[in-house]
Amino acid sequence: MTVHFVGAGPGAADLLTVRATRLLAEADLVLFPGTYLDPDVLSHCGPRARLVDTQHLDLDQITGHLVEGSRAGGQVVRLTSGDPSLYSALHEQTRRLEAAGVAWRVVPGVPAYAAAAAVVGSELTVPLVAQSVVLTRTRARSTPMGQGESLTDFAATGATLVLHLAITRTRELMAEVATEVGGDCPVVVVHRASQPDELVLRGTVADIADRVEEAGLRQAAVILVGRALAPVGLREGGESYLYSADRDRSTKRWAR
Template identity: 70%
Template sequence: MTIHFVGAGPGAADLITVRASRMLASADVVVYPGTYLDAEVLSHCREDVVLVDSQRLDLDQITQVLVTSHQVGHTVVRLTSGDPSLYSAVAEQARRLDEAGVPWDVTPGVPAYAAAAAALGRELTVPEVTQSVVLTRAQARSTAMPETEALANFAATRATLALHLAITRTRELAAELSVHYGPDCPVAVVSRATQADELVLRGTLADIADQVEAAGLTQAAVILVGPALDPGRVRPDFACSHLYDPARPR
């Protein structure tokens, strides 16, 4: 048996991969993050599946469920919100599984920042406006950020920023980012992207904090910052991609 770390996507039950759906349908045990996951995602599971909500479990307790289930011959899916490659705690869980001699693998999912961009109908990279996306997070009551990854360092590039785990610090972060992007820089906040209660806020660094506080957002939201969110306003004549230029040799 193998422990399968599976990206559950941003929330919508039909935005998981075909592979993820098949894994859920064959799993004996599914450990899932109840805080962020739309319960409808679990409709892909068998009726007799054992469901374990990890939102109130610590790492030792989660590991015990995974290892014990493996030892009795169960197929286990460990769901993560979004994609396992971002803020999923796969690294520390996998380390413990390695120590216990338990095999594991990873199946990707649709990341939250991609779902947020889709909700906005925006490409995060626009020719000659910005060609980079920085995926990062804020630090408050969480593990410390490496010194080299200060937000100001990323902001100085003026790339598109996708901020996770930052919604409770929107006002402070907007003020810090305004130094580099300017207060009129486009910003969007997408809460619970693709879920029934999805909320989209659009504004600038000057006013987005007011909107977030008025909406009472405290979790499960992605903050996107950068000129690519409104390229026509930032640069009305932004260039077309060289890839599809008719003058490009074919």
């Protein structure tokens, strides 16, 4: 049997893909990250599904459940918050499954940063402002960052920054980027995007840490930093050439 790593999106029960809900309905065993998901997500599970919350389990314990469920011949779903391609420990878990001879597949989900941008109605790439997005985290009680992955260097590019797993270090991180983007650079923090207890904090590099600390945020939040995040009425930038009236839309045929 195949273990399915399924992106559960930002946590809202109605932001899963059709494929994800079908797999959950058919599953015999579902492992889920209870820290990040709205419990309503599990309403897609069938009545026979055994549910395992992984928030207090280590990787070997989680993999043990996956291997056991697969070898028992059941349909196994490992839910991940957001999309499995970002900070889901997919690499570590699939390496263990490969060693155990267990087949696996990945089903994408709505990433948390996309849900956060949608909540505040922001495009992260605005012409003549920012055409790149940097998805990163920082080092605290976690594995080291790769060589050359400096937050200051990322900020210097002018790209929109998306900081995951960083909410408890907001103040020191804003101090790091301030020299490159300026204290007046817009910042948006979205806690539990799309969930019932969603919270949005708007501010600048200079003052967002105060707002985060006042709100008491400690987890499940994404920090967005960049000029593209300015409120609509204050947003600068150009317009996409793709949709410009000046663009040549004539049909071109290849010469034979």
